Amino acid sequence: MEGKLYRGEDYKEFDSQDYLKTYYTFDSGTVAENEILKFNLKNLFQTFSSGGVGGDILIDIGTGPTIYQLLSACEVFREIIVSDYTDQNLREVEKWLKEEPGAYDWSPAVQYVCELEGDRSRWQEKEARLRRTVTRLLKCDVTEPHPLGPAQVLPADCVLTLLALECACHDVDTYRAAIRNLVSLLKPGGYLVTAVTLGFQGYIVGNKNFFGLHLEKETVEKALQDAGCQVLRCQHSPISYTETFCISKGMCFAVARKSPSA
Numbered sequence: 001m002e003g004k005l006y007r008g009e010d011y012k013e014f015d016s017q018d019y020l021k022t023y024y025t026f027d028s029g030t031v032a033e034n035e036i037l038k039f040n041l042k043n044l045f046q047t048f049s050s051g052g053v054g055g056d057i058l059i060d061i062g063t064g065p066t067i068y069q070l071l072s073a074c075e076v077f078r079e080i081i082v083s084d085y086t087d088q089n090l091r092e093v094e095k096w097l098k099e100e101p102g103a104y105d106w107s108p109a110v111q112y113v114c115e116l117e118g119d120r121s122r123w124q125e126k127e128a129r130l131r132r133t134v135t136r137l138l139k140c141d142v143t144e145p146h147p148l149g150p151a152q153v154l155p156a157d158c159v160l161t162l163l164a165l166e167c168a169c170h171d172v173d174t175y176r177a178a179i180r181n182l183v184s185l186l187k188p189g190g191y192l193v194t195a196v197t198l199g200f201q202g203y204i205v206g207n208k209n210f211f212g213l214h215l216e217k218e219t220v221e222k223a224l225q226d227a228g229c230q231v232l233r234c235q236h237s238p239i240s241y242t243e244t245f246c247i248s249k250g251m252c253f254a255v256a257r258k259s260p261s262a
């Protein structure tokens with residue numbers, strides 16, 4: 001393991017393949033990582049089905065090289081925009097969208113979500129639907145007041161961000177500002193949906209140590225409220241990552257709504 005702590009601009013050295021192998025080998029991977037993925041998939045299913053959150057545009061922020069977070073949402077949004085700080089993560093997502101050789105195999109996770117939705121056999125239909133629904137791949141930086149830079153994007157019905165802000169933000173003030181930046185991308189009455197690694201102290205990708213911001217559930221809720229949102233749900237789970245990969249203590253999944261008069 002290298003001694004250096006990777007953060008900020010060092011993300012250009014983030015290895016998408018190593019990340020996927022460590023945290024997302026769903027059918028054969030380590031128990032803790034599988035449980036965390038299931039916790040997120042179940043919460044996403046609950047959020048985006050049963051007449052809940054839906055609409056025209058969903059923006060996923062800090063998408064990374066993953067698409068699991070969009071599997072329920074693609075049924076209830078007309079358009080999904082994905083975004084990340086790094087080119088290589090966007091490229092990894094593009095490979096999956098275009099079914100290119102070497103694209104990551106998400107089918108175990110897709111089948112799991114289809115089972116939650118009531119019909120495991122329609123997983124290929126869901127993959128095709130997600131591929132049609134993602135219309136744009138954009139660069140983003142959550143620490144900027146305009147996280148999507150010069151890209152022209154209409155106000156969104158939903159901003160989704162999973163496991164990204166606690167990697168991107170170096171301290172709690174930056175985290176709180178990032179939440180405000182993301183809320184500014186929403187229509188009045190739009191939803192911010194987020195999953196957070198709690199008690200985070202960092203994680204490894206390949207042989208590199210990446211920084212992790214230590215957050216408590218209450219800090220997440222307060223940041224959402226102070227950014228003008230009502231917290232509708234904040235589900236806590238005690239599950240933590242395998243300690244050799246990532247130091248953390250529990251997870252939370254929150255759904256918040258921007259004030260309709262904002």
Ligand code: SAH
Nearest residue numbers: 062063064085140141142162163164167168
């Ligand atoms: N959402 C994915 C990836 C999380 S890994 C998942 O659920 O697995 C953390 C991600 O945060 C990486 O993709 C990294 O590129 C992104 N990131 C790091 N700094 C960022 C910044 N300043 N703005 C936006 N995203 C950032």
